Amino acid sequence: MSRLILLNQALRLHDNPLLWYGSDPGKPVDNLRQVAVVCLDKAAFFAKQYGIARASLLRLQQHLQLIADTKQALARLNIGLITLFGEPLAEISKLARRLNASEIIAATPTGYRKQQIIEALSRQYRVATLDINSLLGSELLAPSLETLPDSFSAFRKQREPLLQVASAVAEYKPQPEQHWLTPGESDKLTENFSQLAAFSQQVDQPGSNEQLALERLDNYIWRQQAISHYKSSRNELNGNYYASKFSAPLATGCLSVRFCWQQILKYEQQVEANDSTYWLKFELLWREFFRWQFRKYGNAWFSRQAIKGPLDFSTPVLSGRQKQQFNNWCAGVTGVPFIDANMLLLNKTGLMSNRGRQNVASFLIHDLGIDWRLGAAYFEQRLLDYDVASNWGNWAYIAGSGNSSERQFNVIKQALSYDKNGDFVRAMLPELTAQGSLVHQPSPDITIPDHWQSWLAKLTNKPA
Numbered sequence: 001m002s003r004l005i006l007l008n009q010a011l012r013l014h015d016n017p018l019l020w021y022g023s024d025p026g027k028p029v030d031n032l033r034q035v036a037v038v039c040l041d042k043a044a045f046f047a048k049q050y051g052i053a054r055a056s057l058l059r060l061q062q063h064l065q066l067i068a069d070t071k072q073a074l075a076r077l078n079i080g081l082i083t084l085f086g087e088p089l090a091e092i093s094k095l096a097r098r099l100n101a102s103e104i105i106a107a108t109p110t111g112y113r114k115q116q117i118i119e120a121l122s123r124q125y126r127v128a129t130l131d132i133n134s135l136l137g138s139e140l141l142a143p144s145l146e147t148l149p150d151s152f153s154a155f156r157k158q159r160e161p162l163l164q165v166a167s168a169v170a171e172y173k174p175q176p177e178q179h180w181l182t183p184g185e186s187d188k189l190t191e192n193f194s195q196l197a198a199f200s201q202q203v204d205q206p207g208s209n210e211q212l213a214l215e216r217l218d219n220y221i222w223r224q225q226a227i228s229h230y231k232s233s234r235n236e237l238n239g240n241y242y243a244s245k246f247s248a249p250l251a252t253g254c255l256s257v258r259f260c261w262q263q264i265l266k267y268e269q270q271v272e273a274n275d276s277t278y279w280l281k282f283e284l285l286w287r288e289f290f291r292w293q294f295r296k297y298g299n300a301w302f303s304r305q306a307i308k309g310p311l312d313f314s315t316p317v318l319s320g321r322q323k324q325q326f327n328n329w330c331a332g333v334t335g336v337p338f339i340d341a342n343m344l345l346l347n348k349t350g351l352m353s354n355r356g357r358q359n360v361a362s363f364l365i366h367d368l369g370i371d372w373r374l375g376a377a378y379f380e381q382r383l384l385d386y387d388v389a390s391n392w393g394n395w396a397y398i399a400g401s402g403n404s405s406e407r408q409f410n411v412i413k414q415a416l417s418y419d420k421n422g423d424f425v426r427a428m429l430p431e432l433t434a435q436g437s438l439v440h441q442p443s444p445d446i447t448i449p450d451h452w453q454s455w456l457a458k459l460t461n462k463p464a
């Protein structure tokens with residue numbers, strides 16, 4: 001008999017209670033064979049939604065590297081990792097039958113599809129889920145979904161005073177009472193995965209490797225102490241230390257959010273506690289908020305009016321002109337330099353600042369009048385930090401279909417506030433040579449929204 005330890009969203013050795021499962025000192029030894037498994041969901045990486053591919057090659061490569069590196073790290077502990085590829089329910093069930101599994105242990109899911117898979121597995125096997133990627137993941141802290149507030153402020157006011165995040169567990173070391181399937185035994189059970197070899201390529205990003213993720217955290221918090229100026233730099237558009245860049249490793253699960261939180265507390269105790277250290281925790285609470293909102297509303301988040309209207313999963317409809325505008329937006333050739341520079345950054349690196357994301361989303365939804373779900377689907381494809389709740393939740397938020405009334409940004413005003421001299425735009429679009437903020441002048445071919453006019457008058461070629 002065996003126990004499958006499903007390491008999806010949990011490919012790490014630090015703070016990983018899934019690996020420690022079955023080693024509780026108080027519990028009798030059960031002699032189940034522990035089997036580490038990860039399943040790459042074919043649909044999540046190879047299917048399309050609204051005609052848009054679900055994942056870029058870069059995002060797939062990031063994930064494949066994370067799996068390969070974790071496999072190596074586990075092999076050093078003489079633990080095998082079975083790598084599955086295909087439809088998760090079918091693949092995991094097949095493996096469970098083959099290994100005569102009596103139970104499956106997994107991270108508590110957030111998104112609807114993963115919830116459905118775990119529910120379906122629960123109908124066939126004893127399944128235990130541990131909420132290892134949430135700050136409020138312990139039984140004592142978990143909010144009730146019935147009384148979960150739908151506004152972030154109310155959520156923060158309710159949960160922040162209670163926030164005693166559970167301690168991260170120690171880095172995993174095999175325990176004598178755990179009997180793991182070895183690397184040699186596991187490799188024999190890996191069938192479909194080899195067909196992905198053609199896509200593998202080294203991607204040195206914090207989301208692609210636990211070690212890189214922990215190095216990023218160490219650099220950002222301890223070596224550079226960039227956390228001390230987070231609040232004043234977080235709205236910048238590009239660069240290495242303006243913000244934490246924890247999002248990709250948090251999204252792929254190779255960095256523990258509880259570990260991050262505790263490192264911030266430690267910094268506050270040992271170095272300084274200021275507005276910036278508080279603000280980084282505040283932003284992590286936004287992540288938390290969307291996670292619980294997704295658990296509360298399930299697939300309503302993919303409906304046209306998300307949690308605000310009747311369920312409508314019909315495909316977004318675009319006029320011929322809007323189709324062209326959407327394609328231009330994706331390619332970063334709208335003719336609005338501030339939008340294009342941000343989209344080119346996304347297309348090139350798989351990341352974009354929070355300020356950039358808010359602006360390109362607002363532009364697509366409110367200035368071009370395009371269904372927000374198309375923007376969310378394109379972000380899903382490109383973002384290396386793609387996280388179902390943070391992505392679809394933020395898009396719905398800006399559209400006014402989520403946890404706020406609609407948020408419209410004035411792109412020219414924003415460009416003048418956050419790229420005063422146009423340096424970011426010129427770096428991304430070197431063909432634009434206008435001096436100072438004049439570089440933000442939109443192309444003459446586009447229709448200028450009325451609300452931009454007074455801000456366009458403020459563009460000047462003088463450096464600020």
Ligand SMILES: Cc1cc2nc3c(=O)[nH]c(=O)nc-3n(C[C@H](O)[C@H](O)[C@H](O)COP(=O)(O)OP(=O)(O)OC[C@H]3O[C@@H](n4cnc5c(N)ncnc54)[C@H](O)[C@@H]3O)c2cc1C
Binds near residue numbers: 390
């Ligand atoms: C339209 C849109 C789509 C987005 N899609 C995603 C996504 O798919 N994945 C994702 O992780 N974030 C998403 N965000 C939130 C935010 O933009 C990114 O988390 C942030 O830019 C990542 O950079 P960072 O790690 O340097 O963030 P920091 O500014 O250093 O923040 C620290 C952490 O707090 C969390 N966080 C910060 N802002 C938010 C926010 N608004 N919502 C939720 N969590 C937040 C992230 O985990 C982040 O790593 C989106 C925002 C918008 C407006």
